[in-house]
Amino acid sequence: MDYRIPPGTEAVEKLEDFIAVNRLTANTRIPSERDLCEMWGISRSTLRQAVDILVGWGVLYRVRGSGVFVSVPKISRNMVGVDSMIGELRQQGRVLAKKIVSSRIIEATKQISKKLQIPLGQKVYEYIRIRSVDYTPALLETTYIDCQRYPDFDKRYTENTPMGDLFKNIYHKKQSSGKEHISVTYASENEAHLLEVTPDSPLFFTSGVVKDEQDIPITYYKQLIRSDLFKFVSEIDKSRSEE
Amino acid sequence: MDEKNALAEKNDTHDMKLDYRMPIYLQLREIVRAKIEDGEYLPGTAIPSENKLAETFGINRLTVRNAVDALVNEGILRRVQGKGVFVVGNKYEEVLEEHGGFINNFSPGQKHVSIKEHTKQLRPAGNKYANYFNIGLHDLIFYIRHFITFDDETVSSEEIYVPKEILPELEIINSSVFTLKDIFSFYGIELSSMSQTLEIINGIPKTRKSLDVPDGVALLMLSCYYRDKTGRLLAYSRSFIRSDKSTFSIQLHS
Known part of the structure; x- marks a missing residue:
């Protein structure tokens, strides 16, 4: 049997893992959408949804015009x-x-x-x-x-x-x-x-x-x-x- | 006499006079809250009508409405169209920590609580869970999703991740009848420590919709790590909980 992770879920988990493995600290900007999409071979819309989820969980925050950043830990x-x-x-x-x-x-x-x-x-x-x-x-x-x-x-x-x-x-x-x-x-x-x-x-x-x-x-x-x-x-x- | 004095005078029970320059509607909110806590307004019964409250305290109806709305948002009162405003009793209380014991995220024995196993499937660990559980990228883990209802209303959804190698029997176990802690003990897996984190989040529209969270009501996220005595992670769970439907309690020691 072929086991898979749904692409949306996989993108969220890759992003979470990327932050953890690279020890990105508070207020660090994550790489651009384009770079991440290229690195993981996923579509822009999949990545954007993943970012939305992590913003909703308070892991990341967006600054209009300058990108996506890691939140200050609570x-x-x-x-x-x-x-x-x-x-x-x-x-x-x-x-x-x-x-x-x-x-x-x-x-x-x-x-x-x-x-x-x-x-x-x-x-x-x-x-x-x-x-x-x-x-x-x-x-x-x-x-x-x-x-x-x-x-x-x-x-x-x-x-x-x-x-x-x-x-x-x-x-x-x-x-x-x-x-x-x-x-x-x-x-x-x-x-x-x-x-x-x-x-x-x-x-x-x-x-x-x-x-x-x-x-x-x-x-x-x-x-x-x-x-x-x-x-x-x-x-x-x-x-x-x-x- | 201004509204504030009128309210203070009428409120001769001295209930919660938090007047650090508090607006009227907030004072009324605290009075109503105290009357509920004192058992004067009983669970399941309607509180006096907004007109009646306005008259009793000699204040504006809109002010009464604001106070009532605030408590409706907290889940303490429920507005029923055409019937009135009712006191919600017995909120689904989640016990964060019991004396000397482990956590009970949900007690299936508790009245009106029901847990539904929505999804149970095997999937590859992937980057995140391979690191969490210290297993291979392609090793399989169980992914289980529960919906927890209380009094026929969905209060939370829970996602549980357990590596297959730790508990292969999970495939045939109904995870909605027993807690993970119970299941581990059935199979001789020693749970040694547990850590939980509770935070308030916005969540995403999809999650909010699946739980029917009204606008303006916050969502709680509860993450839980289950470990054995070597510190190895056995399972991880994450729940999204309606903040207007749940309270938590915790026992503290010196």
């Missing part, structure tokens, strides 16, 4: 542990900054009281912060913390103190586990403005509760994350976790 939001993202991005040598957009004390709504396991109407701190990566706003985060369990948190917390350090050093609570939900939402005008994207751009919407070692909630948070900058990665290694 930053991995590695889902390994609580608050792992910041440390990991630092290790990658990225410049991180955060800015408090608003901070105030509010009464816990039904949702907040349920998530933090506190009575309805109990006072909570609400922080809305914007985080930037390499000087680009990337993440808009709203965090709720129980005022009773964490008295004077607002007097101690500044933009320059990681919240995790405060919980650990002052309140002796270690962030130990959490469950995060991930879905997709679209930037409102205000969110778009803060994140410097166009309104209605798709964003990751994540929410979760971080708990301490006694399984008591420490924070309830919601994040809007730019999808052009980030991807979520989950690595599970059985051999490592069994050790």
Whole structure:
């Protein structure tokens, strides 16, 4: 029997392989349509469709009048542990900054009281912060913390103190586990403005509760994350976790 | 009284008052979202009519419509012509990682989920997969395509690539009944690590059409690499998922 790869699929895979094998880095222009067609003996329209697919997947991007380029790889939001993202991005040598957009004390709504396991109407701190990566706003985060369990948190917390350090050093609570939900939402005008994207751009919407070692909630948070900058990665290694 | 104050006053449950200078329709969006999360608006039931909401909060109908539209786009509400706007319950939740366990991309046991094997064929590895699997260009690999439906609606399509030499039995196995992880364990192939990547993409018109993705709704792409303990790639899969039909959850540890 004669096994074949459909020509359209083959062109996509050749192109992907070409980028990988030649280690084409971000913003590198790929060879011209003519050269690639000649090299692989395929038609212009087949190649164009292959490029369309990889543009649709975010692997390549087109610049009118100058060609097709390799996209900047997205930053991995590695889902390994609580608050792992910041440390990991630092290790990658990225410049991180955060800015408090608003901070105030509010009464816990039904949702907040349920998530933090506190009575309805109990006072909570609400922080809305914007985080930037390499000087680009990337993440808009709203965090709720129980005022009773964490008295004077607002007097101690500044933009320059990681919240995790405060919980650990002052309140002796270690962030130990959490469950995060991930879905997709679209930037409102205000969110778009803060994140410097166009309104209605798709964003990751994540929410979760971080708990301490006694399984008591420490924070309830919601994040809007730019999808052009980030991807979520989950690595599970059985051999490592069994050790 | 302006619209903003009227809304704040009417919203005496303090639900989600995210007012970092938020427009009215967004505040209403968050109020409706909170009422759904709180169980005040139950899955499968209609929320109050746009007229009623406009009246309750003392705001313009167009503003109400914007708020409702935003939640329809997120897949939390569904507009049914002539019937109203309904709360969508129980989104197809994909578990990215379970405590100590492997990933469940789709749980066939879950209610209303069905997986259809659309294509299963052998093909030569070709450049890309010869490099992925470290096999010859002409070595054969299985190419399997699934469509996954939830409540009779297509939510995702999945493409799976497995070298024939790793699992020749795949030819006669119905891949839509068991997960790849299960199938590997049936045949004594030890799956040792798995890595998944989830990103938001535009996709191409053909993919969007095959999943009936409405305009303005984003597509999710989930890639998955299955490896044995020597690090050899056993299988690779790629799914395109409607973002308005799925949510993901993941367990985090310290």
